[in-house]
Amino acid sequence: MAPGDEVTLDNCDQEPIHIPGLVQPHGALLAFDASGCLRYVSAQAATLLPTALPVLGEPLAPQHFDALPEVHAALADGQREPIAGQPAHLEVQLGGRPYDLIVHAIGTTVVAEFEPRPQDAQAHADFAIAAHRAMGKLKRQTDLDALLRVATSAVRELTGFDRVMAYRFRHDDSGEVVAEVKAEDLEPFEGRRYPASDIPAQARRLYVINTLRLIADVSATPQPVLEAARTSSPLDMSHCVLRSVSPVHIEYLRNMGVGASMSISIVIDGALWGMLACHHRSALQVPYTVRMACDVVAQVLAANVQSLLARDRAREAEAAVELRASVINAAVHADDLVTALAPLAPALASAFDAPALLLAQEGRLLVHGAISRDDAADLIQGLRELPEPHDDVLSTQAIGRHLLANASAATAGWCGLLGLRFDSMLGGWLVLLRREQIETIHWGGRPEKEYTSGPRGPRLTPRGSFEVWKEEVRGTSAPWNDAQLALARQLLDELARATTARMADLSRART
Template identity: 75%
Template structure:
């Protein structure tokens, strides 16, 4: 016989290799039991060094085949080993109680590869105690089923496990997004210090230990102070025994030192596995050695499985509720986005719901130079943030998520300086600079660590050696510059919203392209007639034909003037719409003007160009204002043109201009049916869907109201639609004089 390969590692555990420590093949077992491993033919290949002393019966020698007289000649033991060789499921242990020579043992058998591993633990529990623990386990199951939330489940679980096992302390330990863990529930002896609320770093459970916690969900260390027992291998066996599923597997020296530093003499851990991931643990500590029998441990494992199933149910229920709400919100976003000519304006009513769904304190939506800000976020900060996002170097993800905005994404952003640290940004329109950005404020957090979270190193002959923390007193850390982390569900919703917005933007771009094509065709058609009139009139003037000379206002001069004005209006509208579509806005040049006189001049021109349309006006003799005369004339003209094209034939257009305090009110009304409700949200959008093919305005470009709204907003006012007494009414209201204008 020879020591099993790998039992005397010569390499110290250091910073570089801690996560690679082969803890699943330690070559050692705990001394309170015995381990035997047989191959498919029943030959003993591995045995713990003290197996004879622990079992007190005849064993085959290493390399010898198991015979009927071995292991106390107990038929049940031989049958269990034979069954395991034939039909055992790898990693699924079977358990039975066996007796020989007046002693009772718990036999745990499992298969690993081509081997059958048998582990024996002396039974230290009497029959009365077994009955009591069975009743306690039954009560625990019932209490777990009655809990309505995760906190209640964890508190019942720690209480039940402590009652079943007798440990001094049982803690529910829940992992966070960064793999650190926090004690969220605890049941303990009264004299012990409270650990609930303390956090422990992710490095306390290395990656390979996490893997084993998934494979072997319950681990007992009965006595931290005892020396482990080596596992011996038969001659010629080179590979170490994989002890991933072994209940007696010894523990890393680093973990032993960790427990000693905490004053723990015995411990047990039970994994809480949800969706194949280590969600949390039930950690048990005792100040003295404590051997918990295998049946009791399995009852605790069942408690943990019931706990995990109930937690999974609650999480699934919450996820289903979140998914349903998210689906409803996405449907509303899709409907608004696909029907809108202005995405920013269309999503404005949904800003509150979007922010609530992502759990954000502020929301920013930007596209084509337009900016919507929801929440207590300064407009200049939002603009700076969007500008910084647009200037990020390519390539980058279309969804950016961070808890520390100032450190990870935009170091120069005003948002970080203003206390906004969490960012979840979705770029849905690369060409138009379209971003949907959710923001969270800084969350100043005081963490109560169970000792300083940094690893400590002790110099040794091979350099620094990784050492567990020597002190577990509370160490407080104040964390600044970060927000609450974005959950997986929130980031998934962000990706879903991004997909919908990208599709809506693509559909809008396709429609705009069609509208521009139609616009060019309409311009070609509408400019052809006035150009022809100008050409013919110029020809008449050139050859000196009839009407070439005469009194001012001759028909040829009027035709040239009318055609020129019509062309100028068409070209002006297209240029203005182009400026607004590219985010440049309209030029507004204010100066003192008399709006009453400006309106009279405009109506006189209209009577010449449209002699068949009657206009009734109400206006004061004079109305002084500080405004852009060209733009206000354009506003008046667009509203009048809209009324002429959509009013009932023969009915007059009503025009009213008046002062209302410090404001100017201009109102145009025409007899017509009301505008359909589904068209009202997009009345002021460019290239509206209902413009093309409109029999009442065949030459319209869908730009009149769009430009009118931009002009009135540029003057600090607003325009409204209403339906009154059978008439469509548009009312424009704006300040007669901006705050910084000189007095009249």
């Protein structure tokens, strides 16, 4: 897709959002080539900046910004040391007004962006204290939910947004609002799920390298970036602070009644783990320094999330070792595995995050959880009748679609199955079950009339997003993760070993 082609709901993951040729109109952009000539300028730069500017195609000369030697120096410095993605920041006065000047290099091009400092920008001292307090609080949190809540509160306190959410990506790039602070009269979004397509892949890639974006006024008309020569390539705005965002996303925000939006990436191990996403009902120009403090909050947050996740993984691994030992203990020389393991059913189910568990061998069947005995027996029968499996660990997110089309358990909403065939002679199965994802999530949204719908239709509304997510996950459970699959394999080995040992005992007793 080329810049200027029409963006639709079907091709928006192809939209080259890094070269929109447009900036948000609250600031001005100037970009210079390696020889110091002005190659790109945003249309309103001359109106916004009360100073002499070079003409397109002409070099930056000392008389430009003559009152501002430091601006000239920053631009010259940028040209000597082009470090992409590492912007330099200056506070400058133009015509008696304060501006934030952000300079960065992309390739050999040096980009200077000017943002007028909002008149009511929080006093420096207050804001530094608030930022400092937020970092301290973030560092003290020892559980993930509390950590995310503290981060959303900190960003809300620093910026004044009406709503700040922590949005966490799931295994399939869909997302969930896992924490939220908001103005009281706004409808809560916490717990909501959104499909991967609400933040297309190219946007996610960009958000890993450029971690903060502000859409200061959703209803402002973007300004074109003029080019010195038609033959030159469009300016790569991946690292620009004024980059104008995709029209599809603007329509989405407008439909939701959002007047300003900001989001900050939570990057862990080079991948986008989540975002802090902020909404305001009217326009909101968050000063650059405040945005940078929010970016630091997100970095501290990411580091803490990473260490809490590592701690949780270590705890889970420890619990798995203990569980395995209990299983070995209970199973060793047990005459009847089903009875011997019954007391461990709750711990086993919980280790696999499975609300139901079945254990069967010969004519015995243990049922744990809210599945009917008939559905359980039918499922075990179905598994026993399957053709000889390649693997004694079976896993699926969709029993009805991929394993047993006619299982009554599947009809009753059981979709995820992790099955361990530990005794092929006597039909020994340990089965963990999960429900359909949708059954566990309820739409708490207000009626759709709360939202408007633009030219691209109702898809770009919270309800439209939820419907897409529901379609994508219909008939499936959440997936089994690697740790759970590894534990399954270990337990299978132990149960199979116990079964073999019992057979050996029995045949010894017979001889």
